[in-house]
Amino acid sequence: MAQANGQPVQIPIIDISGAAPESQVAKELVDAAVTYGFVYIKNEGKDIPVEVIDHTFDLSRKFFSSPTEEKEKCKILENNMGWSGMHTETLDAKNQRVGDFKEAMNFGEFLNGKAQQILPPALIDHENDIEQFEDYCFNLCMKILTLFGIGLEIPDSAGGKDWFASRHARSFGPSGRTLRILHYPSIPEGIDYQPEVDIRAGAHSDYGSITLLFQRPGQPGLELLPPSTNTRREDYGTTKNWTPVPVLPPGTENDPSPPILVNIGDLLDHWTKNLLKSTVHRVVFPKDAKKGGEDRYSIAYFCHPASSTVLEAVPSKRVQDQKSENGEATTAITAQEHLLGRLKASYLSLYRDDEKTEKIAAA
């Protein structure tokens, strides 16, 4: 396993399919979230059928190989839905020379099975499939959030195991939930590629409560900074603490599909007073990238509580015993305020004025 600061980093692989007692699984999940902010969920197709995942990757390939003029028709808007082309995002502007070597397509929430955005020609006939995949992801997130309720020992009198999950329920209204397909091309011939500064997705942490990440065998590139290394942002470009996150960690090589990675986002980190860690990660080119190599495709599902959720104190002793970063009680803001704060910090030019901010909030 890869080393960071001399310490082996071994992200746990957890089977949540019911083979092990729930309380044990919940404890392992919380421990992984506290130590690494990342955990692998063993994937034997019980929560999301393997063919559904494979089909979504097929659709992703179909979309990204469609003509640019078609993709332009669904260009990303201030509501965070749509297509963003190569180099349009720069996730770690301090340490990057050019924008990310990636293109992505964001799907916002579906309403009664219908997308609330323009779908590109390549996907227009697959609205149901995409909605079905989104639904599987949502249900898996609810299961994981329930396990967090158990693992953090929220008393039944305070809402118990449903405490987190219920605040994510669709019936509570809109949320920042986003399904994102990503394509990282291999390096085109003749480009002035500089491995020290050119990166597929710059260092960042995710914004929501939890993220699901689907990867493909033979398409590595994800790396994380273990929270224990306390790496400073200004050192992201040079630090040796970056640790590869393999697509197929030992023991999963023969599974029907790679494990699904789950990572904690900034909102859940904030909500739990930094007990569960929102870990910085990035996507790099393979070491021999100059020789071409495979394109990388991944799918991320960013789960958020309902926008109106007040991020009040979590009724868990373990969370309450946690000192806030500034030593004071965390002010209760809403999920929506939290997301807007993070979006504004990252995409200042896009969220320049309050009018746009309100549009996003209403989305």
Ligand SMILES: O=C(O)CCC(=O)C(=O)O
């Ligand atoms: O593509 C990946 O493996 C990671 C993507 C990611 O971190 C993100 O979109 O937030």
Ligand SMILES: [Fe+2]
């Ligand atoms: Fe991410």
